[in-house]
Amino acid sequence: MKNSLIALSKDALSSLRDLAPIVIVIAVFQILVIRQPVEGILSLVVGALLVVAGLAFFIFGLRIALFPIGEEIAHALAKKGSAVWLFLFAFVLGFGTTIAEPALLAVAEEAARVAVGGGVIADTDEAMANYALGLRLVVALSVGVALMLGVFRILTNWSLPFMIIGGYILVVIVTTIAPPEIVGIAYDSGGVTTSTVTVPLVTALGVGLASSLKGRNPMLDGFGLIAFASLTPILFVLAYGIITQWI
8 A cells, every 4th residue: 555655656746747847838928928817826726736636646547457457468368379359359449448538539529510510411419429429430440440450460470660651551542532521530530549548558458469479579569559540540530431421
């Protein structure tokens, strides 16, 4: 218990140090450039402290729970020697963590509102909800496929740069035939999928799997799954836009 409290305190100090530059920049601009009194200074201070506390607990939770769980499951599945279960776990992990990603939810809802303004969908709550849900499902599906590709790369030792470069070449090609209104959303979808929920578990999966396989180096082979998770949503959302345009 004592060690946990010490570790949590260190995480809190680390979070405070990481946020300090942001606070300093805002304060400098407020004092030297904007030169206006700050309204609700107490709320800002309380909010900043809550952010520090939230980051500290989040980092602490990653270290004691999410990272070990991801690595242990990857180790166990690798020892079973069943590629089917390994691919299934990778897909479910990618889909489940992405569909629960808060950043994706926010982007999907905003995309639905923009789609209404652009006349892409009807101006009804049902149409907006269906559009946002469809976008979230497509992105979650793409991340599931991305992790399967990442696991396949680790198992086969294929070249990561060639796979990523080939993927982005395909993105450029598909972009030329996709509806213009979906392109920006598609490109942003690649970023929101690699956020607070997804990254820790995906990283733990890759490192754990690479550590369990003979002849694999966790530093060389364990990373790269996040790159796939950023790439495939772009392709899938572009394809989603093309398909919905035809329907």
